[in-house]
Amino acid sequence: MNYTAPEAGQETGLKGGALMFNPPVEESCAGLSELIHHIRLQSFPRVLAEYLYSLCRYDDVTMLACSAGKKPNLVYPQGSENHSPCFNNYLLEEYLLDLSLHEEVTAGKKVFRYSELLNGAITETEYYQRYYRFLAFVDEVVIRIQVSEEIAFFIGLGRREELGEVYREEMSRLQQMFPLIEALCQQFWISQGEHYIPTTARHGLLDSAMGSFGHGILTPREQEIAAMLLQGYSSKMIAQELSISVATVKVHRKHINARLNTSTHFGLFNAFLNYLDDYLTRAA
Structure with missing residues (x-):
């Protein structure tokens, strides 16, 4: 984690046991100037992390680039020394349960607290038990930026x-x-985005497991739609991709949930992760 701690003179008093601060106008302008200076450099994410700290203190910052149908790509922090085994597992499979990455769930939100997506019931989810609780967060702000037609920056x-x-x-x-x-992030992505998103398609065990999920239970079309849902496609995106109506997609989703004994989008991810565990065990 890299950030700039607040300078003396920023403090405005105690609130709820934590020190509140407001960055001086001069420092805020200096931070923006620094961001603009790095806009076409790979150092931009680090400088952005420092600027965000001046707006909202944090203990941990992560930046991901995501596109439908692909695993998230880590933008910041780079370097294996900054990654825990827990986070590496997130990038491998736990991201599938992360509601903040799914536009259908976030409903167009741009700046939001993670708890808003779950109505405060995050501790009851599989995602919390498998990953989130190990972060020991009491709160998290998520910022979602569409940096290109296909890529969202989180x-x-x-x-x-x-x-x-x-x-x-x-x-x-x-x-x-x-x-x-x-x-600023959109301009950065125009010049540096290719460094973070591989140009070749991803293949491997995860793709194979996703393709075979529901075999013998779902129809081929339902399998196809289930796989797209797992990859982060919304109903509207699926309809466009398959040249069918959104209403038809919703009918297929209803059948998928009925056949897999799930009732929600989140339940589908849980079912797939259980299947993936067995699939990887058999492949070992």
């Missing part, structure tokens, strides 16, 4: 117990600066 700002929950003032600062941050 920034996670995680807070642990000492910093406590994110304050309204911090969320307000992030939301106010979002249009500018979005524009």
Whole structure:
């Protein structure tokens, strides 16, 4: 994790046991100037992390680039020394349960707290048990930026117990600066995006498992749609890809849930991960 701690003079008092601060206007402008200076450099994510810290303190920052049908690609922080085995497992398979990566679930939100997606019931999910609880976050802000037609850029700002929950003032600062941050990230992606997204298709055991999931239970069309849902496609995207109506996709989804004994989008991911565990065991 790389960030710039607040300078003296930024503190405005105690609130809820944590120190609140507001970056001076001069520092905020300097931070933006630095971002613009790095906009076409691979150092941009690091400088962006530092600037975001001036808007909203965090204990952990992660930046991912995601496209439908692909595993997320890590943009920041780079270097294996910054990755725990737990996070490596997230990039391998746990991301499938991460609701923040699915546009259908986030409903167009751009800056939001992770708990908003689950109505505060995150501890009851499979994702929490398998991955999220090990992060020890008490709060997390997610920023979603569409940097190209196919690629979405996700920034996670995680807070642990000492910093406590994110304050309204911090969320307000992030939301106010979002249009500018979005524009800068889009320009960065134009010049540097190719360094983070492989140009060749991904193949391997995960792809094979996704292709065979539901065999003997689902129809070939239902298998196809289930695989697309697992890869992050929305009903609208599936309809466009398969040249069918959204209503038809919804009918197929209803049949998929009935045949797999699931009732939600989240339940489908749980069913696939259980299948994937068995699939990988057999392939070992």
